[in-house]
Amino acid sequence: MKNIFLSLFIAFLGLSACNDTSDQYELSGKIDGLSNQEMILQFVSFNDITDIDTTTADETGNYSFEGKAAEPGFYRISANGKFWMLRLENETVVYNADFADDQLIKVEVLKSEKAIAFQEVIRFFIDKQGEMSTFGEQYQMKQMAGASPEELKAIEEQYLVAQAEMNEEIKKKIDNTTDPITGIYLMSALKSDEDLAYIREKLDSYGTAMPSSTYILEMREQVKNAEDAAAAQKAQEESSAAASKNVAIGIEAPDIIQKTPQGSDLSLSSLRGKVVLIDFWASWCKPCRMENPTVVAAYNKYKDKGFTVLSVSLDKERDAWMNAIAQDGLVWPNHVSDLQLWNNAAAKLYGVQSIPAAFLIDANGIIIGRDLRGEELEAKLKEVL
Secondary structure, three states, X not given: OOEOOOOHHHHOOOOOOOOOOOOOEEEEEEEEOOOOOEEEEEEEOOOOEEXXXXXXXXXXXXXXXXXXXXXXXXXXXXXXXXXXXXXXXXXXXXXXXXXXXXXXXXXXXXXXXXXHHHHHHHHHHHHHHHHHHHHHHHHHHHHHOOOOHXXXXXXXXXXXXXXXXXXHHHHHHHHHOOOHHHHHHHHOOOEHHHHHHHHHHHHHXXXXXXXXXXHHHHHHHHHHXXXXXXXXXXHHHHHHHHHHHHOOOOOEOOOOXXXXXXXXXXXXHHHOOOEXXXXXXXXXXXXXXXXXXXXXXXXXXHHHHOEEEEEEEOOOOHHHHHHHHHHOOOOOOXXXXXXXXXXXHHHHHOOOOOOOEEEEEOOOOEEEEEOOOHHHHHHHHHHHO
């Protein structure tokens, strides 16, 4: 459930304000409970928070800011460790709140229709955040009570349904608003894998009115990054799927040729005639190191019956690789690597995306097992040897 953006509606909800044609803003109001405290007005983008102005509340919490806003956008008042989010441009806005009101129930916005509508969106997100959090609380309670996997999965599915419904509500609000700033704020909560095309369409529309908007520029960049990441993931999945077809059980194992620790070439095909366990591992992989004693035991038991191991390391440092071989007692002679971590050519050829990973090859070079561990490996070796 990844978001493309920094989810401003959550990051600043914790505590969160144009209709005239003024060339400057006049932001004033009262924060009950905030007496003689410094207040900072800040411009909030997806990538940064910039201080714009400072003032000091009087004894009863009254305050005022005046200045020129570089662009319409999300602003926040910061004071004494709390934040109040608002929409601001060069106009008059009155923003009243209560310092002790963490849920923003007592917030009052006046003078600006756009700022008032923006506050209603913040209220919407606060309410939705409360609704969605109940699923997590319910899941945790059920888990602690020993609920079955089916019960926990049911809660997850309910959450996903509620998430989808919320996304649809957000889109309706975006479609109904005439304010690009509010629309962009709403879009920051949408899902990257499902809504990229929708977001791009809206950005193109908003960009006509606000071509130099910080938010549009930042969001377009993040949309592009998300699209690039999705394309890269798809390419990787397609490559892995193609590789998996080449290493299915019953298929002749593709040849592997890589360097030994001593620098000479060693190939899988040179081991033809033996039953070979191709074991993908690395010195930095704790699960691999934990599995090594099992592989060592199998090797010692069946090495005289035509069984051997070809260890393919996804290490980068030769010394770490060599030390792990010695520490774990990997006494078979067949160790290779190209020291390219996850770019290891053999790992790519075999579609390996996690380690440990293993392929059992018979004496004719045919794949007869994948990821056999412990008793499964023992039983298969006993069967073929």
